[in-house]
Amino acid sequence: MENKKAQPQKNKTPKKKRLSKKARRRRRVRIAIVTLPIVIVVLAAVALIGSAVLFRVEGFSLSGEGRYDGDEIVSASGIDIGDCLMWINLNKAEDRITKKLPYIETVTIKRKLPHTVSIEYKQAKVLYGVCVDGTWALTDTKYKVIELLDSEPENVSLKIKLPKAKTFEPGSVIAFEVKDGEESPLDTYKNLLTEAEKTSLKGKITGADVSNPAALTLTYDGRITIKLGAFADIPAKLKLAAGAVEKEDRIDSTEYGTLDATITDKAYFRPEAKKSETPSAEQTTAEISPEQAVE
Template sequence: MARRRNRNRHRRGRFGFLYKMLSVLAICGAIIAALTLFFRVDSIVITGEERYSEQEIVDATGLRIGDNLFLLNKYAIAEDLLKKLPYITAVRINRELPDTLTIDVTESAAALAAVQDGSAWLISPDGKIVEQRTPGDAGKLAELDGCRLLAPSVSTQIALETERADQQESLLALLAALDGADMLQNVQAIHLDDLTVLRMDYAERFTVELPYNANYPYKMRALQAILDSGRIESNETGTIRMTGSDGQNVFIKG
């Protein structure tokens, strides 16, 4: 009798565990069915767009009204936007229940033009190639010279030769500092031909010499302070040498 009771208890235990598992699976199935049936995209809201239209952005996502709100891959959508619409530099996607998807984009502008092999490659402040044009159609963008881009292609980051890694890193850091200080519009050219000194044509009056691997936000604040100090006459041109290890800056007329 004792053995039979133990067998019955064991059998009930196994059926109880199976019942719990089936219940969990049924609940999960119901949740998945509800998400699939009821949470569908009825509205796509685009914000932050300037260069591209809302329709261009929606088309680039591949989304359609009626797509499931929870099954879509936000990261894949963002990656597609960054590739297909190169002037977009950041994407943020949010689901707003029950049926709305919001896509907030951050767009950039071209900051530099690198002319190479019959093409002008337009480069954003964060180093992304945003457009390919003919050399005569680059507008008034600052020119990047003294280097060669490796396999340039729209929607990719610029790359220089391996031996110019310091120059590439310094260029990107300088662009970020200029952009952050709202000084990019005053740049006419950036020259990387000298492996010891980075040179920048600035304000149509000055050549600014900078060291590689410098604290460029600090250097740009120092440059602005020099220009605001009144020590340089408004009609003077020359070279502002900011390469001293002691932090001293020198203005050379001419």
């Protein structure tokens, strides 16, 4: 038997299969999906590191006037020399200033690249005297407590009496615990003032007492206490009161006293002496009807 020599077989290299255009496109998309987040993370890290190194606080620019000096304002902000300018929480810094320095009503903090913090502030100019549960305080127009007082203030644009509050401390806005469906005493005051401004009492209200929702009062021109009772029928009560104080033949423009407008049928005015005067024995209560008030 004749042996045949085995012929060595040549290694055949398999030919690579050429990808179609669609397959190549899908492959590029998959690569992009994988690499793009990595690139973004790397760039973000570089940006953060760069901002931390390049943009450091080196100084402050202050604009405003009031009782506080620049060092007090900067200290209250909590921002220090050397802090990263880009990482500063501006809103929190503003809140710290208005809370720690209550006489500042508004403050705006901005970044001024590359190394400066700009602080613009305004001191409260219009002040209210607010009495909460027997304790007087000065507040700004947003009812933030500026200063607690030992006695009733004199030179304020409005005096407001309120019941016991949940929050009543310098640097914080007065707040109350209110149940669902109930109205905050501050909202009651605002609604009462809004209704009064619709009458001829507008611009002459100098005080209010909403400490008892069933016995609301307003002070007119610093000399007449207007009793209104509960908020029910308040537009009619205020209209009656406005007509009474507007007519000088009903109530003289210099008289002091109390006007009872707790009912809509009639108002009763009882004259009183000024605090500096001795009460007169001849003072009597005057009855004023709605018709008389608008004559």
